[in-house]
Amino acid sequence: MDDFSGPETLASLQLDAWLDAGGDFNLMDVSRFCDALATLKTGTSPVEVALIEAPLGRAHAGSAALLDTLFWIDIPFDIAMARNFLALYHQNTPPPPAWFQGYLTQYLKVTRRVLEHQHRIVRPRADHVLDGRLPLSVLADTVMKLIT
Template identity: 40%
Template structure:
């Protein structure tokens, strides 16, 4: 690999995609990869996710078919911006990460951003959104708490999620691409 592979981590609604887009515009030739394009775990019934949480929420239990291979292939061509909820905490892909940023954001703001993003999808069934909101306290909130406990300490850089995307990109660029 020639990399570098820069992981952008945070809860849903933190701004991972926005930051990755800003960085990609500043890093010609950088590939963008998104965990969400490979995972199927979130398509399981709520009971399966609850059972995973009860077992300790081990990221190793989450399969992301083809993601490690995609990271290696992209890194062979140049820099990689990886949007991922688990970063180095996921054994199947974490070892491929050179630098990792965690976007720290208040839970209410992340939720508001996530709901706003979901609301713009014209095909989004209202029942799905109602189900997701109903499961928030029981499943999503505990999962996000566990994510922060497992992933945040592994980050090389913590970014204020309330700062502008431009400021966030400046911080990542200074820390990860300028010998920082």
């Protein structure tokens, strides 16, 4: 969850119906995110470089115009899920087993379809595709070389 997650984001859509209708990312209201990004670029204290996570990438017209360089960190879904589960497991209070059961049920029902759709639509619009299986330090070094 972040400052821009809310009822207007992907999570609130009826995901099955949204995907069946073509999964148009422009149906999401991400105006607060776009406003914040525009402020970073042109506001009273613009920043030279801002690294942000933008799951919609350039697939959403509103955010597409504000992204100078888009990196896609390409990682197999199973590895991403395993890393997330390990991070959750190592929290001070890991989620109970019932949470994992609910998560996996939802993953099989719709989340995987959403990830596949994102991979098909967002990934091809990236300027750089990085191998997410590489160590974080290698990814960070690669990004820094590409943006400086």
